[in-house]
């Protein structure tokens with residue numbers, strides 16, 4: 001489904017409701033025929049963003065591939081909570097090998113089906129941010145560079161959650177984790193470190209790179225569909241709040257994902273072959289404080305001593321994203337499906353990828 | 355038809371005749387010629403359908419094989435030394451998942467100090483990884499073992515590692531009869547996986563297993579290895595009748611029936627040992643040889659049977675467990691426990707040092723005279739060792755050991771004899 005201007009928004013959420021779009025444009029999630037790729041009964045925490053993200057992504061991918069799909073999973077929360085022996089929540093063929101090798105395992109699955117002439121069977125690899133940005137990065141970069149026919153999905157909850165919330169190189173500045181405590185002079189994770197994997201993926205000039213959040217379902221599903229229309233290496237980076245690791249209320253998971261996008265802290269964009277082709281505009285710009293205040297991992301910025309200076313630095317990061325990706329301008333393009341990316345106009349939307 | 359071939363090429367061509375569907379590798383000496391040849395065969399369309407993947411590390415190579423094998427494809431890789439260690443997490447994973455991957459290990463020392471020459475440190479470092487480990491004595495056997503390896507792996511859903519001595523075999527040209535395609539086709543049935551990633555029948559593979567079942571799952575891995583003891587022998591016999599020559603099997607004996615002293619070893623050094631034994635036999639000494647063809651599963655019963663009449667067993671092994679001694683000798687001692695014989699361990703050929711007939715003759719002479727220690731390092735240059743020990747005792751900052759020893763040795767290239 002392509003972009004189309006839809007001018008009705010539900011009040012409050014700013015998301016397009018299914019009721020307001022034609023039946024052909026309704027989300028896969030809202031359909032009774034959805035696959036339920038990650039079925040209920042798993043052991044994720046209440047309000048787990050990763051569980052939502054994985055079901056959204058795999059259901060959309062199953063729809064796009066008419067069920068001819070295999071999923072490969074890295075070690076991490078998603079793997080552990082979905083397959084407590086002897087039960088499994090997966091309603092797709094599913095393989096877990098190790099923490100750091102999911103992209104290569106996915107490559108192997110794709111190679112096997114190719115050798116067997118089964119090009120109809122598609123492969124999705126998935127991992128948390130640690131399994132993608134850190135320990136799996138070598139394998140991921142190799143998979144990108146060879147342009148293997150794999151969609152790799154990172155569920156980014158910004159830390160090593162499965163082992164008890166330690167810092168990963170996707171942990172944002174000032175966030176408290178079990179290894180970046182706000183003690184002494186430290187104010188959580190350091191500024192100026194970490195990896196921006198979506199942009200690193202763009203730099204590999206693979207056919208498709210996109211970021212998405214679990215708050216914008218239509219956009220997320222659209223991107224999965226788009227990815228599945230292509231061959232070669234594709235990368236989808238999904239922002240998935242984690243109530244346990246972030247110290248947030250379980251009912252705020254979707255709200256936090258929306259705030260990450262609306263503050264500019266998490267730029268939602270698409271790129272093809274190394275060029276940014278679309279960005280999801282911010283509908284109503286909000287200060288980062290609205291986002292930070294909902295999370296225990298940033299509490300030290302507000303109490304016992306308020307640190308407006310640190311909050312201001314985080315605001316600068318958001319402002320930089322807004323400038324860099326052109327998240328505010330071009331209102332005319334601002335209304336895709338459910339807050340989807342605007343139509344391609346990378347030249348105008350700011351700096352290209354590094 | 356026998357041809358003069360490099361060992362690596364013989365192995366590559368044999369692997370190709372086993373029709374792997376996915377071949378994936380990362381280069382490391384002395385494995386390179388094997389994968390280069392396979393890449394050419396795939397590129398030229400002589401091995402099809404097959405996907406050949408150049409990956410960014412050995413860890414990825416084994417991981418690709420894991421994915422491919424789980425998707426039902428016959429999968430192959432090859433490595434050596436540092437490469438085997440780099441992939442070790444995936445090596446364990448492949449056997450834990452019960453995936454019948456076949457891997458050639460062109461055996462090479464492990465650094466530091468970095469050393470590209472042959473010994474068995476790499477294979478020994480993964481001896482408990484749950485793979486079947488076969489060792490080739492000659493290039494003919496190396497080639498033949500690959501046909502048997504695929505058969506064994508797929509029969510038992512267990513990965514199999516074929517070890518061949520780096521350079522000594524991989525780079526040696528000798529006459530090899532590469533198993534013919536039709537013969538391989540009839541020996542090696544189509545791969546029918548026990549478990550497979552299939553959209554038509556979805557399964558989850560690789561679930562978390564807790565204390566409630568982990569021991570049982572591990573025990574089953576042990577059972578499979580024990581089943582391999584029978585299967586290795588059966589497959590070797592079948593191979594012998596199909597191809598007209600004997601290759602593989604658990605153990606091989608040479609002039610050992612009435613031997614008082616039996617030398618036990620793995621791999622290509624068996625050739626030199628047999629020559630030495632022939633010479634000693636000619637002068638009336640009762641010596642013999644037992645070669646271990648399968649190190650994992652360890653053929654304890656077969657070894658015991660082959661050695662029970664000996665008075666003395668001399669294990670010549672190309673690996674060292676620092677702080678403990680021999681590795682093969684240790685397993686062997688366990689297998690021979692209770693028998694009235696002495697087991698001597700001789701560490702030899704580390705990092706490519708040649709194991710010469712002269713040294714072996716001296717060694718066996720000492721053994722015959724009752725002068726062989728329980729642990730000996732063959733051809734060790736004691737003066738080099740003493741020099742470094744003295745230096746370390748004299749000054750705190752004595753510097754890097756390897757460089758000191760090299761300087762004292764006064765040679766730049768590897769000392770081969």
Ligand SMILES: Cc1ncc(C[n+]2csc(CCOP(=O)(O)OP(=O)(O)O)c2C)c(N)n1
Nearest residue numbers: 075076077099128129130131159160161162
């Ligand atoms: C080689 C290796 N190192 C460390 C671990 C421990 N480990 C398992 S899951 C995990 C964290 C996973 O973090 P992430 O990939 O971000 O996924 P999340 O649990 O946050 O969803 C770690 C460190 C491991 N299993 N394997």
Ligand code: SF4
Nearest residue numbers: 044045048077242244
């Ligand atoms: S720790 Fe976070 S990612 Fe893991 S299951 Fe709980 S909410 Fe989900």
Ligand SMILES: [Mg+2]
Nearest residue numbers: 128129159161
């Ligand atoms: Mg994480």
